Every structure is written in structure tokens, then in C-alpha cells.
Amino acid sequence: MTITNIEIAATQSTPAIHADSQAGRLVMRGDSYPENSFAFFAPIIEWTERCIAEHGAVSVDLYLLYLNTSSVKAMMDLFDLLESAHQNGRKVGVNWYYDQQNVRVAELAEEFKEDCNFTFEIIAETAAGE
Amino acid sequence: MRNAAKLEAQIRALLDSEQRRDDPLYLALEQLYRRYCDQREQIERLSWISDRYQAAMLQENRVLNARSEQQQRRLQKIARISDRYQEMQRELTRDLRTSATHDPLTGLPNRRLMLEQLQAAGQRRDTDFSLALLDVDHFKQINDAYGHDIGDQVLTRIAALLRSQLRSHDVCARWGGEEFLMLWPDLELSRAIEVAERIRLTMARTPFEIQGVQRTLTISIGVAGYRPDVDQDSADIIKRADFALYAAKRAGRNRTIAERSADDDLADRERTEI
Numbered sequence: 228m229t230i231t232n233i234e235i236a237a238t239q240s241t242p243a244i245h246a247d248s249q250a251g252r253l254v255m256r257g258d259s260y261p262e263n264s265f266a267f268f269a270p271i272i273e274w275t276e277r278c279i280a281e282h283g284a285v286s287v288d289l290y291l292l293y294l295n296t297s298s299v300k301a302m303m304d305l306f307d308l309l310e311s312a313h314q315n316g317r318k319v320g321v322n323w324y325y326d327q328q329n330v331r332v333a334e335l336a337e338e339f340k341e342d343c344n345f346t347f348e349i350i351a352e353t354a355a356g357e
Numbered sequence: 358m359r360n361a362a363k364l365e366a367q368i369r370a371l372l373d374s375e376q377r378r379d380d381p382l383y384l385a386l387e388q389l390y391r392r393y394c395d396q397r398e399q400i401e402r403l404s405w406i407s408d409r410y411q412a413a414m415l416q417e418n419r420v421l422n423a424r425s426e427q428q429q430r431r432l433q434k435i436a437r438i439s440d441r442y443q444e445m446q447r448e449l450t451r452d453l454r455t456s457a458t459h460d461p462l463t464g465l466p467n468r469r470l471m472l473e474q475l476q477a478a479g480q481r482r483d484t485d486f487s488l489a490l491l492d493v494d495h496f497k498q499i500n501d502a503y504g505h506d507i508g509d510q511v512l513t514r515i516a517a518l519l520r521s522q523l524r525s526h527d528v529c530a531r532w533g534g535e536e537f538l539m540l541w542p543d544l545e546l547s548r549a550i551e552v553a554e555r556i557r558l559t560m561a562r563t564p565f566e567i568q569g570v571q572r573t574l575t576i577s578i579g580v581a582g583y584r585p586d587v588d589q590d591s592a593d594i595i596k597r598a599d600f601a602l603y604a605a606k607r608a609g610r611n612r613t614i615a616e617r618s619a620d621d622d623l624a625d626r627e628r629t630e631i
Contacts, residue, residue, distance in 0.1 A: 293442060293445070293446055294438075294439075294442050295442070296435065296436075296439040299435050299438045299439045299442065300435050300439070303431065303434070303435060331441075331445045331448075332445075333442070335438060335441055335445075338434070338437065338441070339438065340439050341434075342434075343409065
């Protein structure tokens with residue numbers, strides 16, 4: 228196994244990141260408005276690329292609330308990556324969880340989903356959590 | 358074009374016939390014709406290269422255009438989603454502000470917002486302002502008889518009735534249990550007493566249906582006017598309204614009592630001095 232796991236605790240401005248190479252699973256949870264979003268997201272994008280290259284599959288679970296503009300861009304980069312992997316026959320999927328109380332998050336996830344042909348589920352939760 | 362082809366055919370026929378082969382004119386024509394053919398071939402080649410080049414440019418242009426349109430679309434999408442996130446955040450902030458400054462039961466401003474408004478009224482200093490503290494008489498009986506849920510419903514209806522009696526720039530806050538504080542930012546004391554009395558009468562005449570039974574409720578009101586000479590802060594005027602409310606309760610409830618005015622104090626003092 229050449230890819231390492233990523234484990235980053237949430238801060239006030241960055242989401243918690245949990246990237247499990249063994250399971251081929253990436254989890255992001257929280258608000259995202261990092262000061263330097265390129266620096267924050269670059270390792271995550273890179274991990275995803277390598278995970279797809281080595282496993283031929285990745286599943287992404289999102290529990291995201293607020294995203295600033297550059298985080299929106301980073302998420303679109305991630306989805307573009309998943310889309311091209313999907314076009315190349317890799318098995319990729321996104322589950323976007325949202326709190327039932329906050330339908331706006333679901334509407335935003337719907338916007339992201341628009342150009343994606345891979346499996347992209349938007350799932351309501353009665354209480355925020357896994 | 359047809360003429361050119363005809364001329365070419367004619368020349369080729371002449372050259373092929375090989376008549377007058379030794380004539381210097383024949384040799385000159387032959388050379389000229391060969392040169393003409395070379396040049397035509399060169400032009401055709403150049404045109405072919407040029408066409409290919411143009412086709413390649415066109416193709417590249419198309420690819421670039423498509424890419425730029427895609428980028429444009431992507432940027433628009435980022436902006437659209439980002440705008441919506443900001444909108445969401447703004448609403449959240451607004452909701453938070455509302456819940457921090459309003460009473461969740463009645464939707465009226467809470468103490469905090471009322472104190473802010475009072476401070477603002479005190480800072481304006483160009484107009485008199487007055488306020489009234491009012492308390493629903495024997496409200497405990499409603500809670501005891503029907504339970505707190507019904508009591509809360511009645512409070513909500515009272516709040517709506519009070520609000521309907523005020524102008525949009527007047528403030529009516531829930532001050533505590535069944536206590537409300539009303540602020541008239543531009544009324545002097547005597548006008549405020551009139552309005553308060555009108556509200557008291559409206560209240561006494563409005564029946565509330567509680568579990569199928571019509572009941573009337575009364576209120577006691579204490580009114581106070583801003584005194585720029587003595588009021589240090591909003592607590593002072595509220596204290597005077599509270600005293601007046603206490604007096605109204607003591608005097609038998611269902612009445613409006615105004616604080617003692619500065620003139621009353623002066624008259625008292627003069628009387629004592631005499």
C-alpha cells in the first residue's frame with residue numbers, strides 16, 4: 228500500500244477529513260472556508276487520484292455545511308476528477324448527507340450533482356451525524 | 358476558365374503535331390508552356406497547403422472555443438453555488454439575530470431588544486418618549502385553571518392584540534411572564550397615558566375564547582415619560598413605570614396610572630414649603 232491515510236481534525240474554518248486508503252473511502256465533515264483552500268484541498272485531490280489509480284474505485288461521503296467560493300471550486304475539481312474516472316470505467320460514488328432541518332444544503336448538493344453522471348446520492352438525516 | 362482550357366488544348370495540339378518543330382517560335386512556345394504547367398502545379402500545391410493550414414486553425418479555434426465555453430460555464434456554476442451559500446449564511450445570521458432579540462412564544466421583541474431601543478430613544482434627545490409597563494391581571498388563574506399550554510396561547514393572543522393597537526414604529530416587548538413593555542418613541546407622557554388607557558379599554562372589551570368559554574381579561578398599566586434632567590439610563594424610567602404599575606395593582610387593577618410627574622413633585626414641595 229503506497230498511499231497513506233489522511234486524518235485531519237475539524238477546525239472552525241476547515242472540515243474534518245478522513246481518508247481511508249484500505250477502505251477506499253473519503254469523508255469530509257463540517258464547514259469549509261480555509262484561508263488557503265488550495266493548500267488544504269490539494270492533498271485530498273491527490274489522495275483521491277491515487278486511490279482511484281490503485282483501487283480502481285473510491286467512495287466519498289460528505290457532511291458539508293458552509294462552503295466558501297474557493298471550497299466550491301475545490302469540490303467541483305474533485306467531482307470533475309470523479310467524473311473522468313467514471314468515464315474510464317472506475318467505480319466512484321458520492322453520498323452527500325444533509326440535516327433534514329436544512330433543506331438548503333440539499334438544494335446546493337443538487338446543484339453540484341447537475342453535471343455528474345456517476346452515482347451521486349443526496350441523503351436526508353434526522354440528526355446530523357453518521 | 359473555359360477559354361483558358363480551350364487555349365491549353367489548342368497549344369497542346371499544336372505542340373503534339375510537331376509541325377514546324379525547327380521553328381524558333383515552336384521552341385519558345387514549348388518552353389513557355391512547360392513553365393506555365395510548372396507554375397500551375399506549384400499554385401495548386403500552395404493552395405492545398407494553405408487550405409490544410411486553415412482547416413487546422415479552424416479546428417484549433419473550435420477546440421479553444423469549446424474549452425473557453427466550458428470554463429465560462431464552470432465559473433458561472435461556481436459563482437451561482439457560492440452565491441447561494443452566502444445567501445444561506447445571511448439567512449442563518451438573520452435567524453440568529455431574530456432569535457437572540459425576540460421572544461419565541463409571542464414573536465415580540467425581548468428585553469434585550471427593548472433595552473437597545475430604549476437606549477436609542479434616549480440618545481435621540483430631540484423628542485420626548487414614553488413607555489408603559491403592563492401586566493395581565495390574575496393571569497395565574499388562567500394557568501392554574503387551564504394549564505400552561507392554554508396560558509401560552511392566551512399570552513400569544515394578548516401580544517397580538519397589543520401589537521394591533523400600536524403604530525409600526527412603537528415597540529412592544531414581552532418583558533417577563535405576563536408583563537409587557539411598550540415604548541412610544543415620540544409621545545410625551547400625556548399622550549402616552551391616553552393611548553395606554555385606550556389599550557386598557559380595548560383589552561377589557563375583547564372577549565377571549567378559552568376552551569369554548571368567553572372570558573375577558575383586564576390589564577393594569579403604569580406609564581412613565583422620559584425626563585432628560587433626571588434619567589441617567591433606561592433603568593430609571595422603567596423603574597418609574599414599574600412603581601406606577603404597582604400603584605395600579607394596589608388601587609384594584611384594571612386601570613392606567615401614570616408616574617408622578619416632575620410638576621407634581623414640584624407642587625408637593627411648594628405645598629410643604631408653604
